[in-house]
Amino acid sequence: MANRTTIFAVLILSSALFSCNAAGPGPSGGAVFNVLSFGAKPGKKQESTQAFIKAWNAACNFNGQSTLLIPLGIYKLGETIFRGPCKSIIPITVQVQGTLQAVSDPSAYSGDGWISFDSVNGLILTGGGTIDGQGRVLWQYNNCKTNGNCVLLAASIYMNNVNNSNVNGINLINSMGFHMHITGSNLIMIHSLSITAPGNSPNTDGIHISKSNTVEVSMSVIRTGDDCISIGQGSTNVTINTVTCGPGHGISVGSLGKEPKELDVKGLIVKNCTLLGTTNGIRIKTYPASNPSRASGMLFQDIVMDNVMNPIIIDQHYGTKSTKPSLVNIHDVDYQNIRGTTLSPIAVSLMCSSQVPCQNVHLQNINLQFKGIGRRPTSVCANAKVGYSGLQIPPPCKI
Numbered sequence: 001m002a003n004r005t006t007i008f009a010v011l012i013l014s015s016a017l018f019s020c021n022a023a024g025p026g027p028s029g030g031a032v033f034n035v036l037s038f039g040a041k042p043g044k045k046q047e048s049t050q051a052f053i054k055a056w057n058a059a060c061n062f063n064g065q066s067t068l069l070i071p072l073g074i075y076k077l078g079e080t081i082f083r084g085p086c087k088s089i090i091p092i093t094v095q096v097q098g099t100l101q102a103v104s105d106p107s108a109y110s111g112d113g114w115i116s117f118d119s120v121n122g123l124i125l126t127g128g129g130t131i132d133g134q135g136r137v138l139w140q141y142n143n144c145k146t147n148g149n150c151v152l153l154a155a156s157i158y159m160n161n162v163n164n165s166n167v168n169g170i171n172l173i174n175s176m177g178f179h180m181h182i183t184g185s186n187l188i189m190i191h192s193l194s195i196t197a198p199g200n201s202p203n204t205d206g207i208h209i210s211k212s213n214t215v216e217v218s219m220s221v222i223r224t225g226d227d228c229i230s231i232g233q234g235s236t237n238v239t240i241n242t243v244t245c246g247p248g249h250g251i252s253v254g255s256l257g258k259e260p261k262e263l264d265v266k267g268l269i270v271k272n273c274t275l276l277g278t279t280n281g282i283r284i285k286t287y288p289a290s291n292p293s294r295a296s297g298m299l300f301q302d303i304v305m306d307n308v309m310n311p312i313i314i315d316q317h318y319g320t321k322s323t324k325p326s327l328v329n330i331h332d333v334d335y336q337n338i339r340g341t342t343l344s345p346i347a348v349s350l351m352c353s354s355q356v357p358c359q360n361v362h363l364q365n366i367n368l369q370f371k372g373i374g375r376r377p378t379s380v381c382a383n384a385k386v387g388y389s390g391l392q393i394p395p396p397c398k399i
């Protein structure tokens with residue numbers, strides 16, 4: 001480790017070198033790369049994409065602690081890729097204070113993300129600002145309702161091969177596609193996000209996670225037109241803690257089994273979450289006629305459902321009309337302390353694959369009340385080995 005004096009000297013030198021044009025000293029002594037110094041133009045008209053990329057490259061290549069600063073103001077951005085690996089001291093901070101507004105032309109986006117982080121180890125994304133995907137103008141280009149092979153519009157924040165990172169205190173609104181998509185990444189901590197899009201906006205998932213290990217989402221409020229958080233193939237060791245969802249489609253594992261040779265989902269904890277008026281509560285969904293894979297080791301604990309259409313649901317015939325069974329094997333799933341109200345009388349629906357039945361599913365202390373007149377809440381099951389303990393409203397499936 002370098003001694004204090006050396007680090008101090010380097011910081012003085014670096015801020016002296018940069019402060020006159022592009023960078024100034026940062027709060028922790030590192031250098032701050034302000035997008036304004038790289039030509040960003042706040043205001044609603046002119047695009048600032050190149051200025052943002054230049055400022056990132058300078059911050060990322062800086063030989064010390066660095067922060068990319070986006071001060072207050074509205075910045076128009078097209079496709080923006082923040083690429084690593086960085087030479088700066090880990091972590092690099094991106095401080096978003098202003099509002100980023102997506103260019104509302106769909107041809108401006110060629111890939112999976114509007115704002116992408118690629119191959120970065122150690123990122124802090126924070127600052128209280130707003131990331132506005134301009135979905136209100138772009139949703140008309142989504143044709144997924146009529147085309148099963150549609151290409152989703154870009155995610156507002158796309159992270160690929162990002163490790164050891166923390167995203168917090170950001171507002172995401174009206175994404176054109178997903179609000180956040182995390183893939184090929186490890187150890188991502190997400191907290192205190194606010195994600196908002198209308199309940200009828202298409203495919204505006206809050207956070208989609210795939211092919212990643214150790215992702216934690218906590219203390220966030222997510223209101224969208226699609227899944228609140230969706231856990232796709234290859235997700236392992238994911239924790240969702242103290243998240244409020246709704247409107248939207250609830251917290252989902254899947255959809256799984258659409259692609260050939262999918263990776264398993266293993267290790268998911270969803271705890272202390274609230275679902276408000278969502279179409280599904282906690283759902284596992286897999287395509288029929290799929291290739292084999294597994295989804296296992298899942299715990300759903302202390303969940304409140306408030307007027308949720310399908311509070312607890314496993315659906316292995318998701319997405320297409322094929323009658324061939326899914327080969328995604330779901331096992332070791334625990335539901336504990338799930339309470340609240342169901343909008344449909346079928347409060348628990350465990351419809352598993354005839355080819356690979358669900359094994360070791362356990363429900364403990366379930367209290368889902370149906371407020372409709374004349375019917376009690378019920379459970380339906382198929383091809384599921386289910387154990388029960390504690391209170392059961394609805395009563396267990398009749399086998």
Ligand SMILES: *[C@@H]1O[C@H](CO)[C@@H](O)[C@H](O)[C@H]1NC(C)=O
Pocket residue numbers: 084085119120121161162163186
């Ligand atoms: C992230 O971690 C994975 C697994 O350890 C590694 O293969 C990858 O190179 C790392 N990426 C970066 C950008 O450090």
Ligand SMILES: *[C@@H]1O[C@H](CO)[C@@H](O)[C@H](O)[C@H]1NC(C)=O
Pocket residue numbers: 213214215216237239
């Ligand atoms: C799983 O995630 C937790 C944090 O949520 C972390 O402390 C733990 O080390 C992770 N385990 C593995 C095997 O990656």
Ligand SMILES: *[C@@H]1O[C@H](CO)[C@@H](O)[C@H](O)[C@H]1NC(C)=O
Pocket residue numbers: 242272274
């Ligand atoms: C559970 O969630 C509520 C908000 O719904 C929060 O106030 C409380 O701190 C959370 N408890 C724990 C143990 O995380």
